[in-house]
Amino acid sequence: MTEIVTSGDARFRARLVTxxxxxxxxxxxDHLGYVITIDTHLGHYAPVDEDGGPLAQGWGRVSWNRWKGVEIFTRWARIFHGAIVVESRPPQGAVSLWYLMPEDAQDLGLLPEAYLNAEREEYEAWAAGEAFGIIIEQSVDWRRADGRSGTLTTWAEVDSSWGYYGHCWALTEACRNLAQHAGTPELAT
Structure with missing residues (x-):
């Protein structure tokens, strides 16, 4: 998949590529959260993390209860360990429990659950194949050396960056990088 965003004057463009x-x-x-993989759909998906972190044994004690296991683990982790727990059930992928211990959450301010959700969303974007690179290109006009009429316009790469997880973030960064190179915040798609 390639998506192109062009500067207002059409001198620069950003190509968003898979x-x-x-x-x-x-x-x-680096990440602060831990992940316990609950269900890999009979091995169809890989576990999110091999090591479930410091509370993995607690999950092992209640995982047999397929109806209430997640609820019991979540309450136990919150009450006895002060952990923040987020359940993940993506349409395609392993079912998992993401949690953040209080000592890791103390420097995150008032939004540790938002941080944990951001880690989860980043991983799920990668697992779904939503990883992108941004290539910034500048238009180059070529004139004939023999003096005859006619020009040719091509695109020359001036910058690139990779490792953007999630389409929304990648597109936002492509627009920001394009505006920086073009020297203008006006963009056309």
Whole structure:
């Protein structure tokens, strides 16, 4: 998939392209949250994290209860450990419990659940293949060297960056990078 955003004067453009070699953000970046994989749909999906973190044993004690296990674990983690727990059931992918321990959440201010949701959304975007790169290009006009009439316009790459997870964030960053290169905030798509 390639999506193109052009500057108002059409001198620059940003190409948003699928990053086929994006790394799993859980393996390659710092993160504060822990993830317990509940269901991989009979092995169809890989576990989110191999190590479920410090509360994984607690999940092991209640995981047998398929009707109330998530609710029991969530209450236990919140009451006895002060953890923030978010359940994830993506349309395609492993079902999981994401949690943040209080010592990791203390520096996040008033929105630790939003931080945990951002980690989850980043991973789910990667797992769904929504990883992008941004290529900034400038139009180049070519004139014939022999003096005859006619020109040719091509695009020359001037910058690129990769590793954007999620279409919305990638598109926002493409517009920001394009405006920076074009020197104007006016963009046309």
């Amino acid at each position: 990053d086929e070699y994006a790394t799993n953000p859980r393996e390659n970046h």
